[in-house]
Amino acid sequence: MSASHGITRDPEPTTAPLLGEVADGVFAYIQPDGTWWINNAGFLVGGGGVVAVDTCATERRTRAYADTIARVSGGAPVRTLVNTHHHGDHTHGNYLFPVATIVGHEETRAEILRQGLRDYDAVWPGVAWGDLRVAPPFLTFRDEVTVYAGDTRAEVRHFGVPAHTTNDSVVWLPDQGVVFTGDLVFNGGTPFLLMGSPTGCLHALERLRALGAHTLVPGHGPVCGPEQIDVTAGYVRFVIETAAAGRAAGLSPLDTARETDLGEHAALSDPERLVGNLHRAYAELDGRDVDIEAALLDMVVFNGGRPLSCHA
Numbered sequence: 001m002s003a004s005h006g007i008t009r010d011p012e013p014t015t016a017p018l019l020g021e022v023a024d025g026v027f028a029y030i031q032p033d034g035t036w037w038i039n040n041a042g043f044l045v046g047g048g049g050v051v052a053v054d055t056c057a058t059e060r061r062t063r064a065y066a067d068t069i070a071r072v073s074g075g076a077p078v079r080t081l082v083n084t085h086h087h088g089d090h091t092h093g094n095y096l097f098p099v100a101t102i103v104g105h106e107e108t109r110a111e112i113l114r115q116g117l118r119d120y121d122a123v124w125p126g127v128a129w130g131d132l133r134v135a136p137p138f139l140t141f142r143d144e145v146t147v148y149a150g151d152t153r154a155e156v157r158h159f160g161v162p163a164h165t166t167n168d169s170v171v172w173l174p175d176q177g178v179v180f181t182g183d184l185v186f187n188g189g190t191p192f193l194l195m196g197s198p199t200g201c202l203h204a205l206e207r208l209r210a211l212g213a214h215t216l217v218p219g220h221g222p223v224c225g226p227e228q229i230d231v232t233a234g235y236v237r238f239v240i241e242t243a244a245a246g247r248a249a250g251l252s253p254l255d256t257a258r259e260t261d262l263g264e265h266a267a268l269s270d271p272e273r274l275v276g277n278l279h280r281a282y283a284e285l286d287g288r289d290v291d292i293e294a295a296l297l298d299m300v301v302f303n304g305g306r307p308l309s310c311h312a
């Protein structure tokens, strides 16, 4: 990230963030268009304080998010900040909530500390990240922890398997029937499994479905209903089947992706994620780990050698 300092380009968001009150005092902060690094967040207002769910990729976006929280809550303090997983689009802005207790899975903390602030310019060049600082969760859990905003109960749950990452956690509001899914669910974008597991993701999606939520705030894209769990699972099964066929034919993940007809998934944004997803699916079949950097660069190759678009 430090290599990005000094870049003055600071594009306005393609569309302004959208705020939706999905239940009494429960807000979804939706950032269109939900593509690379443009995530959703949210917050619960109650009891004179705020529980925030995730932050944003850049300093500018997180400051806009914090301003929205302050306006809606009448300036109530963000006392608790929950991270759904370690990815920078959801956690880079943690440091801008200095009085919040930052809550996350213990692997969320470990991954943030392991990775620090990385230089993503080879894949997503020219992003105005701002003056980011590392601020990992410092109240961690392994399975679940419950937090409250006034009387609003929010159960933060890890499903025990790698899925989108090793440390995906959902924020489940049983009394409201609302769940913040983190990146277990993308709505309109291609699911991304490179840092997680396709087979684990199917298991996690079953656990998510069993919650019985009627309203989902996905990690990216518009608020949706539980039918989006099925859409996501359909794509994940497609990745698993495509990987098995490509590997059996002796093709690399990149070549398999090039020969694959996306079919019903062709309308999803960021289709190059298929390459990263196949890298992970192959590795799972082989029983080995993935070279993440190589897989990301393969996505650039798949994209015609052009870096991936990022409007963050």
Ligand SMILES: [Zn+2]
Pocket: 085, 087, 164, 183, 219
């Ligand atoms: Zn993510």
